[in-house]
Amino acid sequence: MVGGKSLSGHEEKIRLGMVGGGVDAFIGDVHRIASRLDDHYVLVAGALSSTPERAQQSGAALGLDPDRVYDSYEHMAKAEAARPDGIEAVAIVTPNHMHEGPASAFLRQGIHVICDKPLTATIEEARALAAEAERSGALFVLTHNYTGYPMVREARAMIADGLLGPLRVVQVSYAQDWLTEEVESKQAAWRTNPAMTGGGGAIGDIGTHAFNLSQFVTGLEVQGLSADLQSFVPGRRVDDNAHVMMCYGGGARGMLWCSHVAPGNENGLKLQVYGVKGGLEWAQEEPNKLWYTPFGEPKRLLTRNGAGTGAASLRLSRVPAGHPEGYLEGFANIYFEAATAIRAKKAGKPVPQDVVYPTIWDGLAGMAFIDACVRSSSNNSAWVQFVDLTP
Template identity: 55%
Template sequence: MSAGRIRLGMVGGGEGAFIGAVHRHAAWLDNRYELVAGAFSSNAETSRRSGQALDLDPARVYADYAHMARAEAARDDGIEAVVIVTPNHMHAPVARAFLEADMHVICDKPVTTTSDDARALQALARERGLLFAVTHNYSAYPMVRQARAMVREGALGDIRVVQVEYAQDWLAEPLEQTGQKQAEWRTDPARAGGGAIGDIGSHAWQLADTIVGRPVESLCAQLNTFVPGRAIDDDVQVLLRYAGGARGMLWASQVAPGHANDLRIRVFGSKGGLEWRQQQPNELLWTPLGEPTRIVERGGPGTHAAARRMSRVPAGHTEGYIEAFAALYGDVAHHLLARRAGIGGAGMDEAWFPTIDDGLRGVLFIETVQASSCEGGAWLALLQS
C-alpha cells in the first residue's frame, strides 16, 4: 500500500466556519492527508484569503466548487477526495460535481436535505465505484465502539430500552438575529433542511443506530419551536419502536440552559445496561443485572479490540472530539489507500465508518420525524431506503 499522503480538497470551511477547521485538524493528525486545494466560500475573496491562510497554492484556491471539480480532474496531481463542509443545502450539488469528476467524497452530516438527493448520490457513488463517507464523528469514539461490540456480542442480552439525547443551549435566545454565521444558516429552513432534528438529532439517531444495531421500525414525533420568531424547530422529542421489540426515546434540544454539547445514550437489556456521555467520553458505565455499576475506561482492562484500535494514547490521558474525528478520517484513509494500491487490505472490516447508505437512512429518519410531527405525532413506519 502506498505510503504517500492522500491529496485532499475542501469545499466550504473558510473564514468564520467552525467545522472546517475541525475537519482539517482531524485529517492532519495522522499525517495521512495533505490539503492541496479548496473552494472555501461562495465569496471569491473569502475563499482566496482562507486559502492564503492555509498556505495553499493560489492557483488551487477556487472561487466556486464547479470550477474546482473540473480543474482538479484535469490535473495529473489532482485531488483524490473532497471534504464537503458547506451548509446542508449545498451538500448534494457539491457531492454530485465531484462524484461525476471521479473523486471520493467525505461529507458532513446530514448528507443532504432530501432523501431523493441522497438516493441519487448513493446511486452515483455505486455507479462510479467511489467511496462516500459521512462524518458522524461520534461513532468513532473508542467507548462507543466498546458499547457497540458489547451489544453485538450479547453482553446486554435482549435489548429492551434505548434512551438517547443531545442537549445544547446555544440557541436558547435568537442568536440568528445578531448576524452570527452558524446560527444564521442553521435556523434557515432553506439551507438547513431541519433544525434541532437535522443538526443534532441526526447525531443522536446515528449514535443509537451505531450501538444498538437494530433498525427503527416506526416512530412518533413532536417538533417544537420555542424561541419566538424562529422559522425552524429548536427541540424534538421522538418515541421509537425497534425491530425485535425494543422501545426507545430520542430528545434533541438547542434551548436547554446548562447543556453545552451534552450527547448521551443509555441502552438496557435483559442482562445489563450501558451508559455513555460525550462530555465524559473516556468512560463507559456498565451494569450487569444484579451487580454494582462498573466504569470501563478507555484503554483500560476489559476493553474490546474494537475500542482499543480507535485509541491513540494510554489510559488516563484524555481523548475527545478531535481525536474521534481523526479516528474516523483514519479509517477512511485505510480504505482510500487500499483502493489506490488496488488491494482489499487486511483489517478492512474493522476500519468501519458511516457511508452514503447510513447518510440516506439518516435523512429518511429526519423526514419521518418531520412527517409524524406534521400529523400531530402520529405513529409512522420509518421510511425505507
C-alpha cells in the same frame, strides 16, 4: 501512538481538497485538524467560499497554491480531475443545502467524498446522491464523528458480543442551550433557515447525531416513530426541541430527545442501552468512560485504553489510559478509517473488516429520520414508518 495510526514511511499522503470551510468556519477547522492528526492527508486545493475574495484569503491563510484555490466547486472538480497530481479525496463542509451539488460533482470525477452531516437538505437530494455514489464507485464517508469515539466502539462490540442479551430499551439525547434566545450569528442564521437546513432544525443538526449513534451502537434499525417537534423561540421557523418515540427492529423501544433550548447543556450527547442481561451508559462530555452494569451486579467503569477493554476501542486509542481523548480525536478516527479504505481501494484490495465508518446509507437513514419526524409531528405525532430508501 497506542493505536499505531500514523503514516508509515512508505506511504504517500492522500491529496485532499475542501469545499467550504474558509475563514471563520468552525467546522472547516475541525476537519482540517482531524485530517492532519495522524498525518495521512495533505490539503492541496479548495473552493473555500462562495465569495471569490474570501476564498483567496482563506487559501492564502492555509498556504495553498493560488492556482488551486477555486471560485466554484464545479471548476475545482473538473480541474483537479484533469491534473496528474489532482486531489484523491474531498471534504464537503458546507451547510446542508450545499452538500448534494459538490458531492455529486466530485463523485462523477471518481474522487472520494468525505461529507459533513446530515447528508443533504432533502430526502430527494439524498436519493439522487446515493445513486450517484453507486454509479461512481468512489467511497463516500459521512462524518458522524461520535461513532469514532473509542468507548462508543467498545459499547458497540459489547452489544454485538451479546453481553447485554436481547435489547429492550434505548434512551438517547443531545441537548444544547446556545439557541435558547434568538441569536444573530452566521452559525445560527443558516441553522434556523429552513431553505438551508431542509426543514429540520435541532432534529437535523443534533437529532441526526443521536439517531445515528443509537443505531450504530445497538446494531438495530428504527422502523417507525412518533415525534413531537417544537419551536419555542418566537419567530423561529424550524424546530428547536424534539421528543421522539422509536420502535426498533427486534422489539426494542427507544426515546430520543434533542434540544437547542436547554439552559445548562453544552454538548450533552448521552446514550443508555438496556437489555435482558445488563445495561450500558455513555456520555459525550465524559467520552473516555463507559458504564457497564450486568444485571444483579454492581456497576463497572470501563475507561478508554484501560483494563478490560477490547480490540474495537484499543485500535482507535492514541494515548495511555488517564489522558483524555475526545471530539477532535473522534473526528480524526473517521478520517483514519477513511484513509485506510482509500488506500485499500487504490491498491485494489478489500477494505479490512475492522474498518468502520458511516456511509452514504447511514446518511440516507438520517434523512429518512428527519422526514419521518416532520411528517409525524405535523400529523399530531402520529406513528409513521420510514420512507423507502431505495435511490
